[in-house]
Amino acid sequence: MNYETTLTGESSAILVDDEDRTRRRRRLLIIGGVVAVALVAAAAALSMRGKDAAAPDAAPQAPVVTVLTPGQTMVARTVSSTGSLAARVDMPVGVVGEGGMVTRVLVQPGDWVRAGQVLATVERSVQSEQVNSLAAQVEVQRANAKLAQAQLERAKALVGRGFISAADIDQRTATRDQAVAQVRVAEAQLAEQRARTGRLDIRAPASGLVLTRTVEPGQIVQAGGGTLFRMAKDGEMEMQAQVAEADLATLRAGNSATVTPVGSNQHFSGRVWQVSPVVDPQTRQGIARIAVAYNDAIRPGGFASATITSGSGNAPLLPESAVQSDAKGSYVYIVNGKNQVERRDVKVGQVSDTGVAITSGITGAERIVTSAGAFLTVGQKVKPEALKAR
Known part of the structure; x- marks a missing residue:
């Protein structure tokens, strides 16, 4: 009884093992088939891709x-150049008179002034006293001339009575004329001294823009002692464009130009007003002077570029x-x-x-x-x- 039971159990175990082996074989067969199909598909895809890739190499498409x-x-037609900015008419202003100590400076660089305006004054106490002295001399001479005229008139009244001779009348007439002449001399001397005193005022020779100032109150100045102010007449500016010799020959006065100062994005219209008649033998360049209207961006001494229109063509x-x-x-x-x-x-x-x-x-x-x-x-x-x- 026990033997049969044991045999039956062993048979059941054998049957279970056979079923597991069968299932495993089936799974392996299925997996192998799937892998085989995938390999075939991949090979076919690679084959098609190789054919597609080979086609462009055989016949590349033009871009x-x-x-x-x-x-x-x-x-x-234009000419490009560079050069310096400057006043079109740069006027140096110095001492005209005998000079002395500067008492006042009335303008600053950047100020606009009119012709004859006082820029600075020089101490004039001595000259003022000389003017007063000569003015007094004029009054003395006028009084002498008035007295001589009165004496002449009285003498003429006595000529008819025989108290005064004709020679006396001539003498008194000459005295009167001399007194009148002395008045004129004194007046001329007074005017001269006043003119000398007036020259102690340092004045603008023309209207324009003050560019520089090199004088201060208390400074001693004298005639020929140097420039105290620099002015741009009427504020007119220019660019002194350096132009190559070949390009210089194509330029004429009146050509339009555009000037651009260095460091600025502003462009200023100008016109060539003078073309240099000479060429520098070292640089082989000449100067075309371009007139430009005043603008605070145009500073004399600065650098600029210019494009000059020299003509036109196709x-x-x-x-x-x-x-x-x-x-x-x-x-x-x-x-x-x-x-x-x-x-x-x-x-x-x-x-x-x-x-x-x-x-x-x-x-x-x-x-x-x-x-x-x-x-x-x-x-x-x-x-x-x-x-x-x-």
């Missing part, structure tokens, strides 16, 4: 570029994006008749808001690449597309 045929446009006008540059200079890319990229070296002229004028290198009939030139190579095949008008 699309935008081109422009600029033609000819009327543009201004030239191709390109957008800035079309012009490239490297160590060899400026150039553009053109598309030839075979739709291949070519490099063309050019010379750049006037640059403005409307574009870049090309003075040489192209005629304007070419197809110019307007953008993305940095990504192209010479000889590359492209697909040109005309730039659409805005």
Whole structure:
């Protein structure tokens, strides 16, 4: 009884083990099939991708570029230069009279003054006393002339009675005339002294702008002792533009110009009023003097750049994006008749808001690449597309 029970248990265990083995085989078969299918699919995908990747190598697609045929446009010919700012008429003001100690200084740099306005005064106590003395002398001489006239008139009244001779009348007439002349001499001496005293006032020779002041109260000054003030007549300014010899020949008085002081973003309109008749043999440059209206941004002694319009002419006008540059200079890319990229070296002229004028290198009939030139190579095949008008 016990033996049978034990045998039955062992049989059941054997059956369970067989079922587990069967299930495991099925799972392995299923997993193997799935893996095999996945490998086949991956191989097929790689094969298709390889075919697709090989197609562009066999026939690469040409990039699309935008081109422009600029033609000819009327543009201004300009000359660029640099130079110093200055007063158009720089007036030094010094001592005119005999000089002395400065008592007052009445203006500061930057002040506007009128012609004849007093800029500073010199001590004049001695000169004032001399004026008073000469004024008294004038009064003395006038009194003498008045007395001589009265004596002459009384003598003439007595001539008819025989008390005064004709010779006495002549003598008294001469005395009267001499007294009158002495009055004139005294008056002239007084006027001279007053003029000398007036010259102790340092005055503006013309209306204008005070630029510098080198005198202070208490300073001793004398005639020929140096410049006390510098003025710009009528406040007129100019730029003394340094221009290359070749460009100087193209300029004329009356050419318009634009002046830009260094450190300022302001532009000032001006006009050339004088072109230097000589050229510096060392620098091979001459000076074009450009008159500019007064502005507080224009300071004499400062530095500025100028663009002078020397004329006008026809030239191709390109957008800035079309012009490239490297160590060899400026150039553009053109598309030839075979739709291949070519490099063309050019010379750049006037640059403005409307574009870049090309003075040489192209005629304007070419197809110019307007953008993305940095990504192209010479000889590359492209697909040109005309730039659409805005």
